[in-house]
Amino acid sequence: MPDTTEEVLGAxxxxxxxxxxxxxxxxxxxxxxxxxxxxxxxxLSELVSALERTLPMYIVDPERRGExxxxxxxxxxxxxxxxxxxxxxxxxxxxxxxxIPADRASSVDAQLPSNFGARAAGVxxxxxxxxxxxxxxxxxxxxxxxxxxxxxxxxxxTVASELARNILLYVGDGxxxxxxxxxxxxxxxxxxxxxxxxxxxxxxxxxxGYRSRTGMGMGLRGTKRLMDELDIESRPGAGTxxxxxxxxx
Amino acid sequence: xxxxxARIPIIGLYSNLIVPIQGAIADDVMATLQSEVTQRxxxxxxxxxxxxxxxVDTLDSYLTRNLxxxxxxxxxxxxxxxxxxxxxxxxxxxxxxGLEIPGVHTALNLERALxxxxxxxxEEARSWGEAETDxx
Numbered sequence: 001m002p003d004t005t006e007e008v009l010g011a012x013x014x015x016x017x018x019x020x021x022x023x024x025x026x027x028x029x030x031x032x033x034x035x036x037x038x039x040x041x042x043x044l045s046e047l048v049s050a051l052e053r054t055l056p057m058y059i060v061d062p063e064r065r066g067e068x069x070x071x072x073x074x075x076x077x078x079x080x081x082x083x084x085x086x087x088x089x090x091x092x093x094x095x096x097x098x099x100i101p102a103d104r105a106s107s108v109d110a111q112l113p114s115n116f117g118a119r120a121a122g123v124x125x126x127x128x129x130x131x132x133x134x135x136x137x138x139x140x141x142x143x144x145x146x147x148x149x150x151x152x153x154x155x156x157x158t159v160a161s162e163l164a165r166n167i168l169l170y171v172g173d174g175x176x177x178x179x180x181x182x183x184x185x186x187x188x189x190x191x192x193x194x195x196x197x198x199x200x201x202x203x204x205x206x207x208x209g210y211r212s213r214t215g216m217g218m219g220l221r222g223t224k225r226l227m228d229e230l231d232i233e234s235r236p237g238a239g240t241x242x243x244x245x246x247x248x249x
Numbered sequence: 250x251x252x253x254x255a256r257i258p259i260i261g262l263y264s265n266l267i268v269p270i271q272g273a274i275a276d277d278v279m280a281t282l283q284s285e286v287t288q289r290x291x292x293x294x295x296x297x298x299x300x301x302x303x304x305v306d307t308l309d310s311y312l313t314r315n316l317x318x319x320x321x322x323x324x325x326x327x328x329x330x331x332x333x334x335x336x337x338x339x340x341x342x343x344x345x346x347g348l349e350i351p352g353v354h355t356a357l358n359l360e361r362a363l364x365x366x367x368x369x370x371x372e373e374a375r376s377w378g379e380a381e382t383d384x385x
Contacts, residue, residue: 133273136309150338151337153338155345158342162310162311165311219310226342226345
């Protein structure tokens with residue numbers, strides 16, 4: 001019988017690259033207050049509700065998000081399994097309608113910001129100084145179109161530059177995704193993902209106990225001050241995902 | 250905004266060096282700039298350096314640090330350095346991030362920066378003069 005953690009990861013990896021699937025799972029487990037080493041079957045319902053809160057940050061399209069949660073939900077005891085767990089996991093997401101019973105679906109809607117609308121503005125692969133500038137420009141342009149004023153445009157562009165530069169300086173390869181948030185509130189999300197060595201102690205960096213020669217600590221702490229929300233998921237060897245959001249006031 | 254691909258110009262004006270930075274700065278350009286400016290300082294009779302950033306719309310922590318290093322390096326070589334033309338939105342963002350640039354003189358614009366350099370030069374001349382008078 002495959003490990004429950006592996007099964008959940010398998011379901012998530014149909015939607016994300018492996019490194020990011022792990023980051024998403026960790027983030028959800030943390031939100032759900034669950035043990036992040038080993039998931040028991042009885043934890044699954046808690047995990048599903050944690051995922052419902054976490055996933056909007058990662059999967060913008062509500063339909064696709066529903067599918068992804070449906071896949072994890074099906075791992076719960078008593079839920080009909082769409083596929084035997086031994087079937088090969090497709091690397092590319094398979095489109096299928098989520099089999100959530102009607103009464104469940106409505107309760108899901110109640111918890112999940114299901115009216116949460118968003119639109120991907122673009123992805124910049126970060127491998128050179130030029131890409132940093134591109135991420136910065138894309139963030140500014142998206143912020144401007146959303147109606148942010150010049151000062152906030154500048155803050156948002158600075159954050160994109162900061163996050164992209166961290167990828168360039170510390171990992172050398174990664175992605176910056178810019179998303180326009182629309183419902184319930186308009187805003188912008190900048191997500192920086194890499195699969196590098198990770199930050200050993202995020203808390204230390206954010207508290208100001210760590211300061212690198214190139215000023216990374218300052219950059220991340222500064223980023224937090226410029227945005228409304230900042231979420232960092234990192235673990236040694238497993239890469240780093242930073243999600244920063246700013247909402248229109 | 251376009252990326253500054255070419256080298257950033259270093260303009261000699263009387264005994265000052267003026268470095269106007271426009272647009273987004275790629276890191277390698279910044280590294281080249283530092284070595285070129287210090288070379289010019291060493292080779293010619295330079296008294297002041299102005300780095301004008303009025304054409305820059307985003308400064309992150311890394312570029313800010315580079316800018317500060319450039320100014321402090323010049324100062325260590327005996328050259329007064331001023332950063333001028335920081336845009337309001339950029340200045341506010343830096344302060345909010347906690348990235349003030351201590352030890353670096355700043356000026357509203359290029360004109361004020363040159364005035365500042367001249368005042369510094371006059372001050373230096375006066376203190377020399379006083380030293381000479383004392384000796385006499």
